[in-house]
Amino acid sequence: VGGGPGGLTCAALLAKWGLKTLLLEKNETTGGKAITPTNKDGFSYELGPKLQVPAQGPGFAQAFRELGIESELKPLPLTTAGLAYRGPSGKYKLGALPATTGLEPQPLFDLWDLAPKDTEPALKLMIDMAMMPPEQLNALDEMTTAEWLAGMDNVPWGLYSYMAMHANASLAEPIDLVSASEQVRIMQDIALRGAAGYYVGGFGRVLNDLAKAIKANGGDIRTRTRVDRIRVENGRVTAVVTGDDVFKAPIVVSDAGLQPTVLKLVGEDEFDSGYLNYVKGLVPGWSFTGVKYFLKKKVLEYPMYNIWSDDTWLTLERFRKQRTGKVEDEVMMFATVPSNFDPSMAPAGKQCIVAGTICSPDPSAKEIKTLWDKMDQMWDKLYPGVMDALMYKEVEGPAEVSEFTRDHVLPGQGGECVGLAQIVGQCGKYQPSPKAPILGLYYVGADVGPPGMGTHKASSAGINVARMVLRQYQMQQALV
Numbered sequence: 001v002g003g004g005p006g007g008l009t010c011a012a013l014l015a016k017w018g019l020k021t022l023l024l025e026k027n028e029t030t031g032g033k034a035i036t037p038t039n040k041d042g043f044s045y046e047l048g049p050k051l052q053v054p055a056q057g058p059g060f061a062q063a064f065r066e067l068g069i070e071s072e073l074k075p076l077p078l079t080t081a082g083l084a085y086r087g088p089s090g091k092y093k094l095g096a097l098p099a100t101t102g103l104e105p106q107p108l109f110d111l112w113d114l115a116p117k118d119t120e121p122a123l124k125l126m127i128d129m130a131m132m133p134p135e136q137l138n139a140l141d142e143m144t145t146a147e148w149l150a151g152m153d154n155v156p157w158g159l160y161s162y163m164a165m166h167a168n169a170s171l172a173e174p175i176d177l178v179s180a181s182e183q184v185r186i187m188q189d190i191a192l193r194g195a196a197g198y199y200v201g202g203f204g205r206v207l208n209d210l211a212k213a214i215k216a217n218g219g220d221i222r223t224r225t226r227v228d229r230i231r232v233e234n235g236r237v238t239a240v241v242t243g244d245d246v247f248k249a250p251i252v253v254s255d256a257g258l259q260p261t262v263l264k265l266v267g268e269d270e271f272d273s274g275y276l277n278y279v280k281g282l283v284p285g286w287s288f289t290g291v292k293y294f295l296k297k298k299v300l301e302y303p304m305y306n307i308w309s310d311d312t313w314l315t316l317e318r319f320r321k322q323r324t325g326k327v328e329d330e331v332m333m334f335a336t337v338p339s340n341f342d343p344s345m346a347p348a349g350k351q352c353i354v355a356g357t358i359c360s361p362d363p364s365a366k367e368i369k370t371l372w373d374k375m376d377q378m379w380d381k382l383y384p385g386v387m388d389a390l391m392y393k394e395v396e397g398p399a400e401v402s403e404f405t406r407d408h409v410l411p412g413q414g415g416e417c418v419g420l421a422q423i424v425g426q427c428g429k430y431q432p433s434p435k436a437p438i439l440g441l442y443y444v445g446a447d448v449g450p451p452g453m454g455t456h457k458a459s460s461a462g463i464n465v466a467r468m469v470l471r472q473y474q475m476q477q478a479l480v
Helices: 005-016 059-067 106-111 116-131 134-142 145-150 157-171 180-192 202-216 258-266 273-281 316-323 368-382 398-404 454-479
Strands: 022-024 075-077 080-086 092-098 197-199 220-222 229-233 236-242 245-248 252-254 287-295 304-309 333-336 351-359 390-396 441-443
Touching: 005 022, 005 059, 005 202, 005 252, 005 454, 059 202, 059 454, 080 106, 092 106, 092 368, 106 157, 116 157, 116 180, 134 180, 145 157, 145 180, 157 180, 157 304, 197 202, 202 220, 229 258, 258 273, 258 441, 287 368, 287 398, 351 368, 441 454
Parallel strands: 022 220, 080 304, 252 441
Antiparallel strands: 075 197, 080 092, 229 236, 236 245, 287 351, 287 390, 304 333, 333 351
16 A cells, blocks of 8 residues: 555565565555656656665665666765855855765865864764664664763764754754664764665656566556555454455555554554554654755756754754744755756756755644745855756645645644654664554555665665565465
8 A cells, every 4th residue: 555665665575476466556656755757848856855875785776686676776876965064153164075985074074164173073973873883773772862962072063063964854853852873873874885876767767667576576556546444354454445446455565654554544443542542652753845946057066965054953942943933044955956966867958956954744834935935045045056047946845745645644744754753762672563463464664664764764664564474475375
């Protein structure tokens, strides 16, 4: 149920392994938030700014290898990231970070205007994060990144501010809620597994290849087919209901989000009160509201940009103020330029920038238009050629994300950037289980994925859940 990265990965593997597989998708095409449409002018882009982290050995690579189509993945490494940072000096400083630097962070130290006495403790902390063993990482399940850093001596402010920005930009969480174990694991992926990357044709092309693999292995995909109900009888799934159709199935895997699956597709009556309270108490991740800038000429040099200052990354308190309409004059931004990875993603001589900033996942959030305006102002201030070359823009916020992907079933929920929040109490040993307390029902996608960012988390969950489903199917066959 649902054809996002997790659902497509899971369905493709199950079809490959010989299970009779049907994927139902409510939209015109599969792909979820990672679709890559091409507009009437020949620009291709994702719904929001996306990169593959890690670049080496992500979930997609493992899935493509198991499907026997590894040569079709066609990854593109990030070579250089554009950076803009305003620190204690009060002035923005522009820089660039070669993605090949790995543990050679001097470009960051220069950007932060790090004092010589601070370089050694900054480097030590960065190396400690990159080399932290699993048992130490597991202990961080109980701590936010802010709490973890507060327990250390001499954490340079530039590094702290970078970690706070990274919590927003990479996990869509604040540094004072994000799970330290989750964030450090992602920092390890960046430092040790090729930083970040993209794909020829964008993420949508990768997801289309997974859809093709489903069909090539005998599976079926039905788009424009909204699931109304997952039918349960005597504690086990029996069918999926869509309009006038009923598809009988002993196993159902939902990529519609854990909360929408439980509270809407299955229904509260099928679960005990303890599990319902647990599901309702899960915190959704924040959203990214996006603007796509279509330019009549090439302006930006690099494939990716991070723009932040010490007072633009959001803590929980800053988030609360923003929700009341008190938006700061400047905003943190993360942006990708797809055609700087793959020139075929834009018409010759032109460019599309896919930019976003952190916001509430609430589809009714009132601050979204103000954030769009602030993003325009940030480009005009730091990279003025962008607005000078602008032909037109497209925008989306949590309302559009929710309509396209995750149904709004709880207050403040629906437009999540990734899924459930990657915060203390919901990561590591506290990660929600992919297996529902109903026989034959599974969840897939980032909500139940292993540590990681975005599509890696979702596609890795697809692999894990496919194996769980295969085992259940084999056990059922052994009992027949």
